[in-house]
Amino acid sequence: MKTPTIARHGRLKKSNPFATIAKVLAATLAVVMVSGASVAAIAAYDLARSVKPSIALVGDDESPVSIPKIGAWEGGVNLLLVGSDSRKGQDPAFGDEDDTGDLNDVTMLLHISADHSSATVVSFPRDMFVSIPSCPDPEDPESPFDSMSYQKLNTTLMYGGLPCTVLTVSELTGLDIRFAAEVQFSGVIAMSNAVGGVPVCVGARIEDEYTGVFLDPGEHTLMGVDALQFLRTRHGVGDGSDLTRISNQQVFLSSLMRTVKSADTLSDPAKLYSLAKAALTNVVLSEQLQNIDNMVAIAMALKDIPLDQINFVQYPTGGAEGGVVPNVEAADALMAALISDQPIQLAGETGGSIPDPNAPVDPNATVDAPADPAAPTTAVLPSDVKGQSAGQYTCSDGRTLDDQ
Template sequence: MSRGFESHALRTTTTRQPTTERNCVSDDLRHHSRRSAKTPGVARHGRLKRSSATATAFKALAAAMAVVFVAGLSVVGIAGLSLASAVSPGVTLENEKTLGAIPQIGAIDGGANVLLVGSDSREGQGDGYGEESGDLNDVTMLLHIAQDHSSASVISFPRDMFVPIPECPDPNGGTFDAMSSQKINTTLGYGGLACTVLTVEQLTGLSIPFAAEVQFNGVIAMSDAVGGVPVCVAERIEDDHTDTYLDPGEHTLSGLAALQFLRTRHGVGDGSDLTRISNQQVFLSSLVRTIKSADTLTNPVKLYSLAKAALSNMKLSNSLQNMDTMVSIAMALKDIDLNNVVFVQYPTGSTEGGVEPLEEPAAALNAALLADQPIALTGDTGGSVADPNAPATEEPAATEEPEATEEPAADPEPSTEAPAPTKTPTTKTELDAKGQTAGQYTCSSGRTLDDQ
């Protein structure tokens, strides 16, 4: 079974330790661990003991969590706005006159960065996910919304990527040590959601004021609420680890089938976590298209179900607890053209025991995000292929030269109002990175048992 599903998270003592960076677990950290003695310790560049078969099988469920929330955040706001517009005119009460003006919620001022974490925690998720074996952020995604709301980027950070981890505050007091090199998926178990945010901030240079952790049951709830998500399969998918067996063609997935599709790693691409990210992007781009379709946005029942499914399966930072904030972020997202929503794999190369950032392309990606530049990807999708049955894109009609007309009379008092801002992105920054846009129709590249 793949090493990528192994559990290796450890929390240190709450007392402040020396901040010397180390590449091995000290006896002191083991001694003061909050985890039980049966839980394997944090490893630096090392192969760890495999978790139990039951826990390992469900570990990959976390692959689905952040995928749901990327769309789910906008759904919460869009649902509230659309449901409000669907309500019939009410009855005017005499005492309403005493109320002050109700503030109108608009799109968030400027851009926003939201970190989206998919946890493998079983807390509050029922008995169907195996025994507790840690708390890893098996999926970590950064949603970056441009200042002018003309584009958005979703950056996926591979779970096995080695990165420096900064000092992290312990909610119970004290500070967790910095570490020079550790897999990014250990940060949630090491210092909580705040530690994952600090790690990504250090890696990218961005300030991230919003964050959310998404729970297991969100995948089933949201895929059911939207009525299923259509996905395309190019070659047959076979995966005994997730009981996923899909023939070539289109499949509308909901409930457990959606979970299995997002969990599969052995059944797609080369069996790595990187091609699993590509498989998730096939699902996510289709989910975004489904949510933004007229069939969803004009259906109050679906909208309410989506909003409830999203909120019921999230742990939010304090900054996202206010519904007005969620709605304002959603309003910034809801009008962005699908072709300007880009899903990107953070550029990495192989190293012993995992992957590590590729210096130049990673720096270029960070610079584009810091400069608020929209992204155009020059790399491939990372594992998926183009959907041969994708809807044809209509070419814009040719414009004819207008007939000569009399010049209009000059306006004696030209308007001094500033022109309305446009939603067209500025020139895009080309990046050598893998991924796709939400407007691209892609198919998962399957992998049969014979190739595993």
């Protein structure tokens, strides 16, 4: 086997393509929810023609999946979504494609419980040092790369493509990941345009000269390049670290999920079709996920999960020279809950967001609702596990140039 070459990068623009998990969710929901026969038929044909080539993951050939054309996916689902920083094929405004690498600056795992009562999206810090298993060389599958004991997670896409990132996260979490997708800048822009913009709350002014984001406190409906730049900003939120950028991204994710699941979106076949095509034409999918039947089944497993049972979580870490390392105790608690399909309760403050003081009050909410004796026990996670649910309204905790 051979050892991959470590890429030496010069100083690049402070940027991070945001691969929201909701891209895949919206695409699959769209296929399910478009009810008109003629629209559905046209959409299925057009989407099948327009999707990008798929990527085979390790183990795909050994364990093919066959599911019904109608019905929810049986059992749990693990789906990895990766955001690449490559500028190849992107607008020149984001930089010269020859001056950038191909790093997975965003790595997110969607886990749907086997009973389809809850879903968790785990964001993995790009600068987290992990063990990388032996990965196949995309250009020479018969000569795999050597494993490595201590490398940053965001190098896995460069080493062995999407399959290598999947193998690494699977080894790290103990979860079997059957589906994966990769997206670049254009996918973020297309999806935010298709949904008609995402309303985000800014709690304190955001100022970031690197991404050109300058937003006053209040609500802003972001789409296109504005949405992308908001999701790339690091210097303008929290303490300026990648960790607080993750929590800022979760502000957007939660709002996007509420938007996608709202009546205004789900009752509009044209908008749903736009969402599906925007995702499928801008995202590279693994072979199992590119199968339309599989996408529909996953969507049906997701569509009835309440917002307060869809959690966005940051993988817990501790400090290390040049990056971060897994907080093993807290991470084990999180993964144990996901592996056993327990719903989770988060206690940690995120650091890059604050509660929305103008959050709507649900008049149907009950404080002392009786517990369902058949429901699985909720796992109360350590305070080091940070995040929020899609049902929580939060605001970005911005910072100005004076604090940078």
